[in-house]
Amino acid sequence: MKRSIPLNRPQVFPSDWKDTFAGLPTPVLTEENLTRSYWMDDEFYSKYNLNVNTKALVYAVMNAFNVTSPIPEIVHKGSGSFNSVFCITFPASTADGSRFRVAARIPKKIARAPGRIESIVAMTSIAHYIKGIPAPEVYAWYPESDNPVGAPYMLMEWVDGIEPWEQWHRYTKAEKTWFMEQLVDYHVKFAEPLLFTGMGSVYFAKTDIGRDLPLDEISSYRLGPLSRGPTCTVHRGIFTWPQTTPTSLRQFWVELWQHEIDYITSTHGTDGSTTIATEDHPSQSIQEDITLGEFLKVADAVRVLIDQCELPSPEEHADLYAPSVVTTDYAFRNIKINPETRQITSFIDWDDVYVMPFLLGSRYPEDICFYEGSGERWHKTGAFSFLPIDEEGDIPEEEEVVDVKVEEVDQEVEATTNADESISDVEHDIPPPSKTPSEATGDSVSETESEDEPFEPFEPADQPLSMEPDTEDYDFPRRVRDTRLRREYEELLTGRDARFGFEGFWKMREDPLKIQHLVTHGWTEWLSKAEWIQDRAKEMHIWQAFNVK
Numbered sequence: 001m002k003r004s005i006p007l008n009r010p011q012v013f014p015s016d017w018k019d020t021f022a023g024l025p026t027p028v029l030t031e032e033n034l035t036r037s038y039w040m041d042d043e044f045y046s047k048y049n050l051n052v053n054t055k056a057l058v059y060a061v062m063n064a065f066n067v068t069s070p071i072p073e074i075v076h077k078g079s080g081s082f083n084s085v086f087c088i089t090f091p092a093s094t095a096d097g098s099r100f101r102v103a104a105r106i107p108k109k110i111a112r113a114p115g116r117i118e119s120i121v122a123m124t125s126i127a128h129y130i131k132g133i134p135a136p137e138v139y140a141w142y143p144e145s146d147n148p149v150g151a152p153y154m155l156m157e158w159v160d161g162i163e164p165w166e167q168w169h170r171y172t173k174a175e176k177t178w179f180m181e182q183l184v185d186y187h188v189k190f191a192e193p194l195l196f197t198g199m200g201s202v203y204f205a206k207t208d209i210g211r212d213l214p215l216d217e218i219s220s221y222r223l224g225p226l227s228r229g230p231t232c233t234v235h236r237g238i239f240t241w242p243q244t245t246p247t248s249l250r251q252f253w254v255e256l257w258q259h260e261i262d263y264i265t266s267t268h269g270t271d272g273s274t275t276i277a278t279e280d281h282p283s284q285s286i287q288e289d290i291t292l293g294e295f296l297k298v299a300d301a302v303r304v305l306i307d308q309c310e311l312p313s314p315e316e317h318a319d320l321y322a323p324s325v326v327t328t329d330y331a332f333r334n335i336k337i338n339p340e341t342r343q344i345t346s347f348i349d350w351d352d353v354y355v356m357p358f359l360l361g362s363r364y365p366e367d368i369c370f371y372e373g374s375g376e377r378w379h380k381t382g383a384f385s386f387l388p389i390d391e392e393g394d395i396p397e398e399e400e401v402v403d404v405k406v407e408e409v410d411q412e413v414e415a416t417t418n419a420d421e422s423i424s425d426v427e428h429d430i431p432p433p434s435k436t437p438s439e440a441t442g443d444s445v446s447e448t449e450s451e452d453e454p455f456e457p458f459e460p461a462d463q464p465l466s467m468e469p470d471t472e473d474y475d476f477p478r479r480v481r482d483t484r485l486r487r488e489y490e491e492l493l494t495g496r497d498a499r500f501g502f503e504g505f506w507k508m509r510e511d512p513l514k515i516q517h518l519v520t521h522g523w524t525e526w527l528s529k530a531e532w533i534q535d536r537a538k539e540m541h542i543w544q545a546f547n548v549k
Helices: 017-021 033-034 042-048 053-066 115-132 172-192 251-266 292-308 399-400 409-415 476-498 512-523 523-528 532-546
Strands: 072-077 083-090 099-108 140-142 153-157 201-204 219-224 275-277 323-327 335-337 342-349 353-357
Touching: 017 053, 017 099, 017 409, 033 072, 042 323, 053 072, 053 099, 053 140, 115 140, 115 153, 115 201, 115 219, 115 323, 115 353, 153 342, 172 323, 172 342, 201 353, 251 275, 251 292, 251 512, 251 523, 275 292, 292 512, 292 523, 512 523, 523 532
Parallel strands: none
Antiparallel strands: 072 083, 083 099, 099 153, 140 153, 201 219, 323 353, 335 342
8 A cells, every 4th residue: 555645744534534434334343442451540551641643643654545335343452661563553454465564653742842753654655665774654643742643753664574582592603694784784774974063963954834845855854853762751841951952962962961051040049058869869870869959960070071081183083973773772673684584574663863063883793792690790880781891701612603503492482473472563662571681781671561470660760870790600701702792793894884993983882872871861860871971071181181181
């Protein structure tokens, strides 16, 4: 089926849309019918429901393809911290002999920031139509809750398949290399320069709203102010951001830093003894009461990091600052593959993707960044999950080859290849139940809610730092293996894009990545890493004083 409405503007319902359902023998199931489990009391359900009119959602799909009958079926497929997913399926008769399915992705109430939906749709479309990156096609969208559906939404291509983590630990070393070569090929496409000037998020070009723009032309898009993804905004208490598109990376950091200061002081005043966060703050990383004065000291240290960070000269190394597609949630859970061929079929999470300088597009896949058991050494680097400690050493030969015998039958993989059970092309917000706690990150949640145990929605945050030594033999070998995989990943990237081979590149980009994380995640993240931030600022002051002399 083919989209029949313009994508560069929000979907508009006709006033008589309800007539489509007049005399319908079987009513469309409500959100409560589809999503409410037996253990949800009224208070819980009222707090966490989406407030979605499922009849309107079904109509939105029909309208996007100019279909008037029959009425497609809607089912709820999964829910996490930030999004809920419904699958709308058309009967075979309306789709050339095969069923046609659409994923309806609804942001939860805590993730409904102004401008976010349009920026996600526009960035996904650039990937899909311009950059040659397999990304889901978007059919329709609406950015706010003031529509018949009752919530912001995106209607997207349904993508079958599994996520690579389901097979990764059954791959041989050669198979892991082969899969990483696929990742690197797409990583290089992400890094290719975009014809924009500045940093921020992508939106559709402002034009006659009745005209469908050619989505395969970069002129159909524009660069606008940064629209931070939900992992950045969930604990900050605000959805706003600077309304600029700076061309200087350091200036970009300063603007975000100042925005956090202005928010805190406008909310709490200027009395340094005022408590601005308590130990029961939603951010799990805040473990004690924090005063304004204490916060401002940490903020000053963040500013030192910004001012003293060594960056390559933009004049001499302009290629390292070329505007690129940069993702901050680069993980296997956000990718779909064909379980038989192991070919990548789609990158499915575009919530936390921005236009940023090339040097910031240098994160490794999260799944080769194991850090459990690193303890004190990792803590001293700031404990950023995307920058684990390198681990060298000998490990048993059998540990080097595979984690689990490849011959073992993966029942879970077989189950998920069934088309009726496949999940849509939207990211998992919770680590799937089969992952070990050590493999889960603070930014993720499970794809589906358990029917056996109460689902307790949580908001991702860095967990309190642990400096415990290795608790099991598994930790050390995996850290060694992942270190080797990261070196291999670097070599593969360098072989495809010489910029990754810039002398000292992989070390040089560490501080910029850390600062980028701090200023985009905001003040609660500063407090969670306050000790490291202040220690690092002192080191920079000493280094600067030494070099001045």
